[in-house]
Amino acid sequence: MPQDTVEGKIPDFFSIETVLGCNLSCAGCYTGAGLVTRQQGVMSFTQYKAIADNLKAYAKKVCLAVWGEPLLNKDILEIIKYTIGFADPYLTTNGQLIDETLAEKIVDSGCVNISVSIDGCSQAVYEKYRRGGRAEKAINALKYLCASKKRLKSNIGICPTFLVFEHNEQEMADFAELCHSLELEPGFMRPFRIENSALQFSNKTKYRPLGTAGLSDKERKKYILEKEEGCFERIIILVDGSVVPCCCDYNGQDIFGNVLEQSILDIWQSKKFCAFRKNLLNGKDVCKRRNCFMLNRQRNVLPDA
Numbered sequence: 001m002p003q004d005t006v007e008g009k010i011p012d013f014f015s016i017e018t019v020l021g022c023n024l025s026c027a028g029c030y031t032g033a034g035l036v037t038r039q040q041g042v043m044s045f046t047q048y049k050a051i052a053d054n055l056k057a058y059a060k061k062v063c064l065a066v067w068g069e070p071l072l073n074k075d076i077l078e079i080i081k082y083t084i085g086f087a088d089p090y091l092t093t094n095g096q097l098i099d100e101t102l103a104e105k106i107v108d109s110g111c112v113n114i115s116v117s118i119d120g121c122s123q124a125v126y127e128k129y130r131r132g133g134r135a136e137k138a139i140n141a142l143k144y145l146c147a148s149k150k151r152l153k154s155n156i157g158i159c160p161t162f163l164v165f166e167h168n169e170q171e172m173a174d175f176a177e178l179c180h181s182l183e184l185e186p187g188f189m190r191p192f193r194i195e196n197s198a199l200q201f202s203n204k205t206k207y208r209p210l211g212t213a214g215l216s217d218k219e220r221k222k223y224i225l226e227k228e229e230g231c232f233e234r235i236i237i238l239v240d241g242s243v244v245p246c247c248c249d250y251n252g253q254d255i256f257g258n259v260l261e262q263s264i265l266d267i268w269q270s271k272k273f274c275a276f277r278k279n280l281l282n283g284k285d286v287c288k289r290r291n292c293f294m295l296n297r298q299r300n301v302l303p304d305a
């Protein structure tokens with residue numbers, strides 16, 4: 001990691017919580033499980049614009065969701081279009097609200113990438129995690145997006161994602177087949193455990209990141225903090241403008257400032273935020289979160305041979 005990352009170089013990747021609240025109650029999601037005690041709400045376009053104007057000198061990539069469903073924001077298409085003026089907008093959605101019309105509008109909006117979270121193919125398996133959702137709607141959302149992409153000759157990235165647990169690992173093959181039939185690559189991911197979830201991790205998948213074999217947990221954490229995104233590579237902005245170090249800080253335990261009141265550079269370079277990052281790199285236990293996003297998150301997990 002370049003030396004100036006702790007004190008100077010601000011990340012170019014931001015996640016902005018355009019909605020805190022959801023139409024589903026996913027069992028292992030902090031919002032879905034009811035662990036988020038912050039005031040739910042929707043970011044208005046005016047607030048988004050003020051935040052965007054604050055960080056547009058630094059941002060290259062902006063993900064428009066943190067702990068909520070971004071398509072519940074009626075201004076989301078306008079937000080995407082505004083973002084294109086300075087950075088690549090990314091969306092991640094449960095897909096429940098995407099019909100043919102909305103799919104067409106999202107693809108046409110210039111959104112660079114959309115992830116659709118679908119953690120099972122059959123309704124029985126899907127709803128064990130995506131409580132209150134319909135598998136058919138999520139799968140249709142994927143199909144509508146693919147059809148619009150073709151029709152509009154768009155370059156939008158469409159990423160079907162699947163959090164692998166014990167209860168859904170038997171549907172990984174069907175999910176891969178479905179994705180391949182749509183000329184998409186499935187993204188199998190390891191979930192991070194949350195405090196009161198009864199769900200079990202799958203034992204059939206390899207989770208450890210490449211390059212960390214043989215490292216102790218402490219060494220592995222340092223390696224991941226340095227190499228991957230996380231509190232050094234991405235800034236998280238909650239629905240009220242608060243800046244927290246990563247999305248695992250779902251209730252804003254470590255708020256370093258507010259982008260509706262201060263410049264993002266001042267917040268990033270503040271003594272408090274710098275000390276937090278320095279201490280982390282020096283192996284001090286300053287992060288209060290037990291489920292470190294970086295330590296646990298694994299993309300593209302593979303079934304064991």
Ligand SMILES: C[S@@+](CC[C@H](N)C(=O)[O-])C[C@H]1O[C@@H](n2cnc3c(N)ncnc32)[C@H](O)[C@@H]1O
Pocket residue numbers: 022026028029030065066067068069070092093094115116117161163190191192193194
């Ligand atoms: C919190 S959701 C917000 C966006 C949208 N509502 C959705 O579900 O895609 C953002 C991402 O977190 C993922 N996610 C949900 N629960 C998770 C967990 N326990 N561990 C890791 N990722 C999780 C979702 O699958 C999604 O890709």
Ligand code: SF4
Pocket residue numbers: 021022023024025026029030031032033067068069093094130
């Ligand atoms: S759909 Fe997304 S935000 Fe909503 S409960 Fe599920 S994971 Fe959480």
Ligand code: SF4
Pocket residue numbers: 230231245246247248249280287288289291292293294295
């Ligand atoms: S849980 Fe803590 S150490 Fe891990 S990425 Fe988040 S802020 Fe950094």
